[in-house]
Amino acid sequence: MTEYFLQAFIYLTAAVIAVPLANKLGLGSVLGYLIAGVVIGPIVGLVGSETNTIQHFAEFGVVMMLFLVGLELEPKMLWAMRNRLLGLGGLQVGGSVVAVMACAIYAGYQTSIALTIGLIFSLSSTAIVLQTLSEKRLNKTHAGKNAFSVLLFQDIAVIPMLAFIPLLALPELVEKAQVAASSLSEQHEQLSLVASLPGWAYAIVLIVAIGIVVLGGHYLSRPLFKMVAESGAREISTAAALMLVIGIAALMSLVGISPALGTFLAGVVLANSEFKHELEANIGPFKGLLLGLFFITVGAGIDFAVLFADFGEIILITLTVMIIKAFVLYLLALIFRIKGSDRWLFTLSLAQAGEFGFVLLSFSVQQHVIPTDVAQTLSIVVALSMFLTPGLFILFDKVIYPRFQIKTNQREQDNIDDKGTVIIAGIGRFGQVVNRFLVSNNIKTVVLDYQVSQVDTIRRINTKAYYGDATRPDLLKTAGIDEASLFVVAIDNRESSVELVKYLHHSYPKLKIVARAFDRGHGHLLKEAGADVVESETHHSALELSVSSLQLLGYSDDYVMRRKATYKRIEKEASKRLYDFWLKESAGERFSNDFIKLFMLYEERLKQAMDEDNAAHQDDVEDNVVPDNSAAVDFAQAEVITRKDNPLNT
DSSP states (O other), rough: OHHHHHHHHHHHHHHHHHHHHHTTTTOHHHHHHHHHHHHIITTTOOOOTTTTHEEEEHHHHHHHHHHHHHTTTOOOHHHHTIIIIIHHHHHHHHHHHHHHHHHHTTTEEETHHHHHHHHTEEEEEEHHHHHHHHHTOOOOOOHHHHHHHHHHHHHHHHHHHHHHGGGGOOOHHHHHHHHHHHHHHHHHHHHHTTTTHHHHHHHHHHHHHHHHHHIIIIHHHHHHHHHHHHHHOHHHHHHHHHHHHHHHHHHHHHTTHHHHHHHHOOOOOHHGGGTTTHHHHHHHHHHHHHHHHHHHHHHHHHHHHHHHHHHHHHHHHHHHHHHHHHHHHHHHHTTTTTOHHHHHHHHTOOOOOOOOHHHHHHHHTTSSSSSHHHHHHHHHHHHHHHHHHHHHHHHHHIIIIIHHHOOGGOOOOOOOOOOOOOEOOOOOOHHHHHHHHHHTTTTOOOOOOOOOOHHHHHHHTTTTOOOOOTOOHHHHTTTTTTTOSSEEOOOOOOHHHHHHHHHHHHHHHTSSSEEEEEEEHHHHHHHHHSEEEETTTTTHHHHHHHHHHHHHHTTTTHHHHHHHHHHHHHHHHHHHHHHHHHOOOOOOOTOOOOHHHHHHHHHHHHHHHHHHHHTTTTTHTSSSSSOOOHHHHHHHHHHHHHHHHHHOOO
């Protein structure tokens, strides 16, 4: 028992020392964990043979991570990303397999071994990439979303790879390890429900297992967590969350499916559950700790004796693999029109082998596809490529991204020494009006903006504003978010504004949130995220301009105000109905055909309401100047053109 305590103390001490230092130096926590593993393993020798065993345990952190990722993805969002998932992910795996296989054949490996090597190196590190993207707040960028699609497809592809690799077994290796193979087979049968089943029965078992996860997650999880919540015991709530994840992982392992993929599916099923945030809070700490432990074991598992024995060859193989994958990814970025800094982020983030490479290598040796000495060398290559990945992110942050960044926006964030009743994020043309109105009514505001030029301009007119990223939780703390009563979201980035509203709604449930929307679709996303009030930046100004247009055409003020009231009444009714329909039928930001049809019906309803109002006040209309027929025709034609253009961007 003492030995286990000492090992736990060593791993935790290494993490506590290395990770803060790495973050302080700008290296990121992942590289800190890897360095900690190298120090306590190959360099100092404080850990040794137990590393492989601990690594298998720590891989459960990847399982938890994908469960939490699934919780953030609703089924409709997953369906909306199907093109990226199949197209981008499929082409990445296929292109990487072919390119790496060709290089392996050129290096002198047999075709079957070369193909297996291609399959192994086609996979990237889900753990490192998602963790790093999340830390750097890049997971919601265009590149981050595409990278996630590729990683998800790779996790799915592991299943057919595991089924295909045994078909590549080398006869000479099978004969040499016949005895060992039989013992491994017996052990495998004890741990598997499908080892001895025919193909058709195996397919049925897979369908049943996936059905249990989907249906059980949908129908059984709610009463289970409701019962646990009513008990009032916090530890039981944590135990229930762990039970769910561990149970699904065990079931998937027993039927030969990737546990990570199974828990991801469960997370997607539970994405709409009212217990979603409770699950995130309970699983989050375990995920972070186990992922850190996994990275430490990767660093500790690097065999320096093997590395230095063939140092040049291993480094060459590692760099070749990373360059090949980067080349394939860059081509795909061009094909799928990933532009600017996102193209380089997508390319560099996935240019490594992944943790599933260790699994496939071990499996390939067991199935007599790859010789042990080759597998040992390749495992070092996998570990080294993962070790180098944080360096690629640093390269992107320090060298590539600044070239795409506005040079005037490069300075340290301001220290906020103010507190206010209202916090305003974004002080552009929209936020300025809100701030001026509130300040003129003696309401204390704290204004934040991430554009240096905008902050400096506002300060010239004696308006106090602070330079800083309002999406950062630590900055919001210093801005007095805990004491604020109202938060105004007026930032220019659509995705960031939705994520900010979502964070504020869940982290500060008593805080009132008002948000600026760019258009109807953006407004729907903001409402869904939790905004109390959403206003389009152009709606009211366009309506006032329309009122002025009628007045200039000679209509009376009374007549125009009635028309304005009618328009606002129908628009209010339509907005509510359209939003409710969008929640049920539309996939993310995309509008379904039925939504468009409903929108057009309300356009007809608006025309009908105006005609009814006109008939009800015919006497008043007769007293007003009426435009000639040609003008009326022109307006009718303009309406048709507008409706044909894009009726949803109103």
